[in-house]
Amino acid sequence: MSPQRTCHACRRSAPQSELLRFVCSPDGAAVLDLRGKLPGRGAYLCPDPGCLRKGIKAKGVAQALGCRPPAEDAEALQRQAVEGLARMLTENLGHAHRAGAVVPGVDRVTQALEQGQAHWVLAASDAAERTRTWVATRVGNARVVTALTKSELGAVLGTAEVGLLAITQPRLAEKIRTLAVRCNRLKEENGDGQG
CATH class of the missing domain: 3.30.1330.30 (Ribosomal protein L30/S12)
Known part of the structure; x- marks a missing residue:
């Protein structure tokens, strides 16, 4: 059973395996970790275009991780x-x-x-x-x-x-x-x- 995590955009809880994980990269920006294997503490977003747009802003996953927002925009992250x-x-x-x-x-x-x-x-x-x-x-x-x-x-x-x-x-x-x-x-x- 996958542990529960909270989406940093909509604040709903869901199993970790159903969410998108972000971690802080060595260069200090939040990056998408689809496989959930990158080292470090993760911050999570629902796999939803609206949550992705909201969650990659400065007060979303970046703030939770203590780093900069992702370099990519929401559409590029969605495609990725x-x-x-x-x-x-x-x-x-x-x-x-x-x-x-x-x-x-x-x-x-x-x-x-x-x-x-x-x-x-x-x-x-x-x-x-x-x-x-x-x-x-x-x-x-x-x-x-x-x-x-x-x-x-x-x-x-x-x-x-x-x-x-x-x-x-x-x-x-x-x-x-x-x-x-x-x-x-x-x-x-x-x-x-x-x-």
Whole structure:
């Protein structure tokens, strides 16, 4: 279970794994730490464009860390975060695939859900609307997360295209879900990140 942290922009608490971490760099400016591995005390922001804009000002994460605000503007940090999270999502999907924990395709995903092997579904962002609607009616909107395109998912799995998949290994599944939701929240002005 991820420890709770408070967003320095909106003051809401959330699991640390769901937030964006900033640390003070050696040159004295706050920097984004997507992997959460950089040394030093962290300050956190919701993965939300509004919180990012507010939180990188002088009284946000910089003040909490005792350093200068980030050198990049909010739009550049948002792009950097979306690209980094998408890269991490692809890496983790690759790990899950090599571990034999990826179940692609509507029929296999449905079976994995019915057998309790998976708890949520990853739908490609360009999957057919009827496919996403069908899955959402079967498993509920909260259990469907949208990320990447069919060809991006297919590239990870070594096939042409994949519109729907589930992850059967619980720890990897949760990590992938969290990455996808964080990435989606950064792309949407007022979304919940579910896709």
